[in-house]
Amino acid sequence: EAGVAQSPRYKIIEKRQSVAFWCNPISGHATLYWYQQILGQGPKLLIQFQNNGVVDDSQLPKDRFSAERLKGVDSTLKIQPAKLEDSAVYLCASSSPTALALETQYFGPGTRLLVL
């Protein structure tokens, strides 16, 4: 089974520019997560989708970050405008809560963002 796909893998932008990341979850996974992982820290949840609805976006900086999951499959995360402190790895994960999967999250390779 194909894993979680993310693109691009790397992105370098100037501050105040805009950037967008894309995620394609594992087929059939209803839940999709976006995390921000700053170097040396654990992942911090930005937003969680259940199908195409938002379950939790309490830690999403809504003045500059936005995310959508149209049709409940692929998702995009956008930053506009970017700040220096947004430099991080952005991880996408998906899960399918079943008795077998036990709510395990499967992670994509991440997008490494550097804001100059």
Next chain:
Amino acid sequence: AQTVTQSQPEMSVQEAETVTLSCTYDTSENNYYLFWYKQPPSRQMILVIRQEAYKQQNATENRFSVNFQKAAKSFSLKISDSQLGDTAMYFCAFIHNFNKFYFGSGTKLNVKP
């Protein structure tokens, strides 16, 4: 609120030796799941092992095993016969009732030849 604490920022172990990574958590819930994830340098995060809180038996996966102490809210990971490929960041994580994951700050493990 749920919290996950990993008190060892960095650890080293000789190849073929055994190492234990610590994790404690705080919750008022009774049914939940605990996970250890591994993140090799510049590579994606992968699941190492998982434990259901209602199971008393400690989970094992080949060279990886956990010591789950529910009353103490402790969930340590033991890696036996350490290999160079085990060098990575290890994150302890907690989830309850389809809610969000809570990750610890991670332990950087360095396996030395």
